[in-house]
Amino acid sequence: MGERLPEPHPLLQVTDLSIRxxxxxxxxxxxxxxxxxxxxxxxxxxxxxxxKSLTALALMGLxxxxxxxxxxxxxxxxxxxxxxxxxxxxxxxxxxxMAMIFQEPMTSLNPALTIGEQIAESxxxxxxxxxxxxxxxxxxxxxxxxxxxxEKRLGEYPHQMSGGMRQRAMIAMALANDPRLLIAxxxxxxxxxxxxxxxxxxIRALQAETGAGLVLITHDLGVVAEMADQVAVMYxxxxxxxxxxxxxxxxxxxxxxxxxxxxxxxxxxxxxxxxTIPGIVPPANAMPKGCRFAARCPxxxxxxxxxxxxxxxxxxxxxxCWNAPLEQAFPAMAVxx
Amino acid sequence: MLSFLGRRVLIxxxxxxxxxxxxxxxxxxxxxxxxxxxxxxxxxxxMLAFLREKYRLNDPLYLQxxxxxxxxxxxxxxxxxxxxxxxxxxxxQKLPVTVQLAVMALIFAVVIGIPAGVISAYKKGTWIDWLAxxxxxxxxxxxxxxxxxxxxxxxxxxxxxxxxxxxxPLTEDPLQSLRTMLMPAFxxxxxxxxxxxxxxxxxxxxxxxxxxxxxxxxxxLNERTVVLKHAxxxxxxPIVTVVTLLFGELLAGAVLTEQIFTIxxxxxxxxxxxxxxxxxxxxxxxxxxxxAFIAMxxxxxALYRILNPRMRDQ
Ligand SMILES: Nc1ncnc2c1ncn2[C@@H]1O[C@H](COP(=O)(O)OP(=O)(O)OP(=O)(O)O)[C@@H](O)[C@H]1O
Ligand code: SF4
Ligand SMILES: [Mg+2]
Numbered sequence: 023m024g025e026r027l028p029e030p031h032p033l034l035q036v037t038d039l040s041i042r043x044x045x046x047x048x049x050x051x052x053x054x055x056x057x058x059x060x061x062x063x064x065x066x067x068x069x070x071x072x073x074k075s076l077t078a079l080a081l082m083g084l085x086x087x088x089x090x091x092x093x094x095x096x097x098x099x100x101x102x103x104x105x106x107x108x109x110x111x112x113x114x115x116x117x118x119x120m121a122m123i124f125q126e127p128m129t130s131l132n133p134a135l136t137i138g139e140q141i142a143e144s145x146x147x148x149x150x151x152x153x154x155x156x157x158x159x160x161x162x163x164x165x166x167x168x169x170x171x172x173e174k175r176l177g178e179y180p181h182q183m184s185g186g187m188r189q190r191a192m193i194a195m196a197l198a199n200d201p202r203l204l205i206a207x208x209x210x211x212x213x214x215x216x217x218x219x220x221x222x223x224x225i226r227a228l229q230a231e232t233g234a235g236l237v238l239i240t241h242d243l244g245v246v247a248e249m250a251d252q253v254a255v256m257y258x259x260x261x262x263x264x265x266x267x268x269x270x271x272x273x274x275x276x277x278x279x280x281x282x283x284x285x286x287x288x289x290x291x292x293x294x295x296x297x298t299i300p301g302i303v304p305p306a307n308a309m310p311k312g313c314r315f316a317a318r319c320p321x322x323x324x325x326x327x328x329x330x331x332x333x334x335x336x337x338x339x340x341x342x343c344w345n346a347p348l349e350q351a352f353p354a355m356a357v358x359x
Numbered sequence: 360m361l362s363f364l365g366r367r368v369l370i371x372x373x374x375x376x377x378x379x380x381x382x383x384x385x386x387x388x389x390x391x392x393x394x395x396x397x398x399x400x401x402x403x404x405x406m407l408a409f410l411r412e413k414y415r416l417n418d419p420l421y422l423q424x425x426x427x428x429x430x431x432x433x434x435x436x437x438x439x440x441x442x443x444x445x446x447x448x449x450x451x452q453k454l455p456v457t458v459q460l461a462v463m464a465l466i467f468a469v470v471i472g473i474p475a476g477v478i479s480a481y482k483k484g485t486w487i488d489w490l491a492x493x494x495x496x497x498x499x500x501x502x503x504x505x506x507x508x509x510x511x512x513x514x515x516x517x518x519x520x521x522x523x524x525x526x527x528p529l530t531e532d533p534l535q536s537l538r539t540m541l542m543p544a545f546x547x548x549x550x551x552x553x554x555x556x557x558x559x560x561x562x563x564x565x566x567x568x569x570x571x572x573x574x575x576x577x578x579x580l581n582e583r584t585v586v587l588k589h590a591x592x593x594x595x596x597p598i599v600t601v602v603t604l605l606f607g608e609l610l611a612g613a614v615l616t617e618q619i620f621t622i623x624x625x626x627x628x629x630x631x632x633x634x635x636x637x638x639x640x641x642x643x644x645x646x647x648x649x650x651a652f653i654a655m656x657x658x659x660x661a662l663y664r665i666l667n668p669r670m671r672d673q
Contacts, residue, residue: 082577083576084573084576084577086568109582112579113580113581114579116576116578116579117577117578117580118579121577122577124570124573124574124577126570129569129570129571130570130571130573130574131571131574132571132574132575132589132592132593133571133593133667133668133669134592134593134596134666134667134668135588135589135592143578143580143584144578144579144580147578147579147580148579179668179669181668181669192574195574195578
């Protein structure tokens with residue numbers, strides 16, 4: 023690597039985001055920092071309950087507060103600080119420049135409104151125009167997400183569609199206003215295995231068409247390998263490792279990431295949830311003070327009672343582990359890994 | 360939708376017939392001889408026999424029933440033993456008064472109860488929510504007659520703003536009619552408003568946490584649209600059912616409220632008829648009430664289907 027060029031202005035930069043439930047206990051999301059450039063795909067990966075959705079919801083200003091509380095953090099999107107915007111300015115951005123697809127396709131659409139209406143109202147909110155124009159745009163979007171018989175679907179209600187079709191409709195809704203950033207929270211988890219790949223392919227194709235940046239949340243390393251430019255691995259509310267996708271897959275440094283990799287079935291297979299690392303995630307009310315992975319970590323040592331910082335190993339590859347880089351701590355690993 | 364309504368009306372017919380048998384039977388087993396009541400002081404046996412014959416009280420019961428229901432189907436519900444007026448005419452005179460009272464009360468209930476429920480759910484845990492809950496709790500616990508009397512004392516006697524009684528038909532003097540009905544309707548509607556507020560609040564609390572409300576916010580819609588278009592619309596589905604169930608309460612309350620404000624409505628007709636053993640009138644009233652109930656239910660079901668697209672395909 024030669025001279026480091028000044029990095030381009032990021033599309034999204036999150037710094038030290040912490041979220042807590044109520045006023046006592048430990049943070050559910052603790053000091054999360056993320057950074058991505060326009061048009062890139064950032065994958066956030068981690069086991070169920072590690073705070074991926076909370077992070078995404080916080081960025082959209084959708085955290086249920088109370089009971090949850092934003093304790094600290096800054097989120098810059100296109101130069102604006104999302105957390106200090108007025109609700110009016112925030113409403114201007116969300117659904118417009120920044121849109122989100124949710125984890126629950128079956129319940130995320132309003133059962134009392136037609137699909138067409140639900141897409142069109144978002145279009146009118148951000149672009150103005152007549153109802154007819156908005157419905158035209160909705161129809162165009164339904165075509166683009168390859169929903170069969172889009173004219174008919176426009177007047178249908180969510181209960182008349184399958185989960186996969188609903189998620190496509192959600193994608194159509196989210197992309198209707200050409201966002202610069204799309205946050206997709208486990209968009210395929212709730213879907214049939216056969217449909218999952220189709221929906222992922224669709225998201226990737228549309229992203230290529232529109233040039234939107236993508237924050238893709240998943241618990242599936244196969245998806246990460248397929249989609250990501252940048253990766254952030256989360257464990258129990260913290261980022262434990264992050265960096266370019268090649269660095270993470272070729273040279274995983276955090277014991278948790280390594281555990282994930284070795285429990286990954288085979289690249290591309292969508293079935294396995296990542297739960298084969300022995301032990302369980304510490305519950306929110308019993309978070310260890312130091313490294314949150316210590317109870318499950320084969321390399322744990324006395325030092326690990328202090329929380330390790332997310333340290334840069336070079337090339338944007340960051341790891342939060344006292345033993346990183348592992349090759350130095352355990353020279354034998356270099357061969358074994 | 361039309362075929363749905365048609366089907367529901369067809370299904371309702373046997374129900375109405377069953378109710379008519381029940382009403383007729385109940386009436387016959389009540390203690391007291393209507394002929395004695397009718398004859399009053401004049402108890403001479405010939406007179407009694409004549410009256411028995413005239414009102415077919417000597418026929419076997421089933422014949423009396425067929426006679427009655429046959430006439431009823433032709434719109435002849437018999438003659439009031441007391442006033443000698445056709446029952447249908449009596450009902451036709453009194454029913455509109457009560458319907459006006461009930462409709463005005465329902466409007467009060469909806470206009471107060473639903474917005475209060477929406478606001479208190481949206482502002483859950485704030486002083487506004489507390490206030491709304493305290494008011495609705497008082498609305499539920501204050502008896503109608505007490506509220507009625509207090510209002511009469513305050514608004515009519517002390518302030519002289521509204522008349523305490525003196526009903527005017529809507530057709531003759533609409534403004535005066537509305538003025539005289541305002542207090543009774545408020546008294547009758549207040550309890551319903553309280554019930555409606557509580558149901559609206561709990562329905563809204565559930566809906567406001569739903570994923571689709573989160574989606575609506577994610578689209579950048581303003582809170583007004585999120586709450587009214589996305590949340591309330593779905594919360595209305597269970598609320599419509601509650602309103603239907605309130606219909607019975609509304610009728611019972613109307614009878615009482617008419618007594619407090621001396622309104623010459625259905626309530627007075629019912630009370631007079633029962634005390635005087637005026638069989639024909641009681642039968643007519645119960646039959647009409649039953650039909651009104653069934654009609655309300657059909658209406659509510661129709662509304663339910665309009666609000667809830669998931670019901671429409673079934
Ligand atoms: N509304 C809430 N109230 C209380 N706790 C919550 C709430 N939402 C999330 N949590 C808790 O916060 C933690 C992180 O939740 P989050 O939904 O972000 O997990 P996730 O990484 O998205 O998991 P999954 O893969 O299952 O979606 C979990 O322990 C969860 O129980
Ligand atoms: S800091 Fe210690 S406990 Fe935590 S991952 Fe590294 S070695 Fe394991
Ligand atoms: Mg989640």
